[in-house]
Amino acid sequence: MASNVNTRASKRKKKRLYLVLTSMSIVVLAVGLVLTALEDSISLFLDPSELVERNIPEGQHIRLGGLVVEDSFKKDQDGLTYYFDVTDGAETVSVTYKGSLPDLFREGQGVVLEGETSNSGLFHATEVLAKHDENYMPKEVMDSLKKRGVYREVEEESI
């Protein structure tokens, strides 16, 4: 009787050991995956001033946010490559992008670009993000504009 209870208890302990070992190995696997995967897929969000200040090495993947400068938008002969400037009020960065622009892309509006700088100083965007809330202004861009003191309150429509 007593030995029976003992084996049951030891079995339970053994079971717990298996469980702990399996979970540990899965967690270790997950942490490993997280750390390796994170390395390559983080992109820093910068505004044009920070991009200039920080001396970001060529080829590093970043996100750039700011306002598209009025009258800076140009289209290449092929009809699919675009040139425009992005500003935060203090600094301005020239951008080139080949691909399709999202529905909301407009001069004078906020935009978030994914891409990298090149040696010519031109920012090569690989993606123009169509992120927008109901005020059509990406949050990061709004924060950056507020910081630089160029943000004007969007005139509230009379509600």
Next chain:
Amino acid sequence: MIVEIGHYALILACLLSFIQGTFPLYGALNNRGRLMALSSPAAYGQLFFVTIAFASLMYAFVVSDFSVANVARNSHTLKPMLYKVSAVWGNHEGSILFWALILALYGAMVAFFGRNLPKTLHVRVLAIQALVGLGFYLFLLLTSNPFERVYPFPMEGNGLNPLLQDPGLAFHPPLLYMGYVGLSVTFSFAVGALIEGRVDAAWARWVRPWTLLAWCFLTAGITLGSWWAYYELGWGGWWFWDPVENASFMPWLVATALLHSAIVVEKRDTLKSWTILLAIIAFSFSLLGTFIVRSGVLTSVHAFATDPERGVFILMFLFIVIGGSLLLFALRADKLTPGGLFAPISRESMLVINNLLLSVAALVVLFGTLYPLLRDALTGDKITVGPPFFNIAFGLLMIPLILVMGLGPSTNWKRADLKGLSSRLSFVFAASVVVALALFYITSGNDIMAAVWLGLGIWLLFSTIFEWAERIKLFKAGSLKRMGRQPRASVGMTLGHLGLALAVIGMAGTSYWNTEYQGIMSHGDTVSISGYDLTLKDTDGIIGPNYSAVRATFDVSKDGISLAPLSPEARVYLTPPMPTTEAAILSTLRGDLFVVIGEANSEEYDKWAVRLYYKPLQLWLWLGVAVMVLGGLISLSDRRFRMGSPKGARKA
């Protein structure tokens, strides 16, 4: 007047939830029958009043009563009726009211279907449900009153974001909320059981149908959102690892784990405290999801509201609900008696591995979603964690999961014979490897991961069919009869796994073999993509109810045979002024042909920016999910889970 009635009804519902959440709980502790008897009527009353509140808000939207601030902000007279109605839950205040409505609906369902539960458990479950509801009512009344008036009121409303004006998105939030809030029932059952100090097979039989119901809604809701993104956002993607998508995906992962661990509790009376913990975590993720979407802490397409006051309230609410329930768990978990033993190779172990992988996957998604916040708080750097992170970290965790999924159903409870298992399934495994490699070779693929994912999908497909065939002894006398006699829960399991297999095959196809073309086309130009020839035939200006648009017509042919023409549109909405693209999609089992035109107001004459995508097997993904949900529903109809009869059938 009607709006004020709604506001008043909401206050009454709030008071009722307070009564339902306190007095009966005290009654259950001291065995006072009268106090306990309060709980069901209070649950019905709460549903009644919150329905009135919701209906009066809907009325305000339908008649476009712009003296209500919420209506003025989110509606417009020109909007089609469907979107006037769906605008009710398309905004912050309305969506929270909708949450409260569904919460009360589930509460009333528990009150009704749970009549033959042990009295004290029934009362406690309802009390917890009511206390969660109380939080939401207070949130509504104190920080986000949907019935607030404005004066002077505007003559016209602001309109709804045109991207959201779509039938897919009209029904996406209700389904998702039914899922989110459905997990509240499981949560209430878990906390109720912790207070009660008893978890047994009957408890698990009670919890499973609710989890299953929530899971079906969540699955359908998430997929509807993904489908909407696919055809509406116009770049042919269906999953972006956007914080809001993650917010709905994390509870899904945990609910899936819970669904499986509840089976172990029911069949083998073990894994009890783990199951309780999962139930708490699943609902916590639901609340966290609401927090992420509604507080706007993370930027995303869906961030409707940015308001610190609300953020603090939700944060405190989260803290109380999650912290409180986890504390209770820590105090009471040891009261739950440990159950049956099982060997390392057994159905239980397979389900444990499933649970571990799903929970860790949910944590990985959580980490990726919250890491930018953490980094911002620590270093001030603003960063984003891109899809590659999730694809690698989450994707690789799914590989062992799918491998185990193929084995699990063929494994015996308690102790399985490893040799027998491997000899039975090694043939299936070899077959799927061969088929995957053959397909890989035929498609002259270049990414080995395509073969891996395709192989996993096929392995899951084959092993699920194999297990089913073995179970009904296919090709032997009486197999048809046995097929008909399978319990619905196991039919549901087979369909669920089958559906995932189809979905995985679809994901592999559309992710690794898609082709695209971007370019400028003029009338009469022809472009070929993946065997289809498209000719730009015509462009027309059209006027919709609240937008104007350019509609292009493409003649489509394949191998010289003409197919139905495709007509994508580029729309410009009037209120708020905003351009959108409407893709035209030709869906077949082999793949989707996806056509988008850009720039409705091109400055150059007859030059149209055109994007074409060919997405192989895309339809399999949607069909697979449909099969999964079907499996869930069939399983839900199993007699054993008939919600009213947890203790066996009552005499009719």
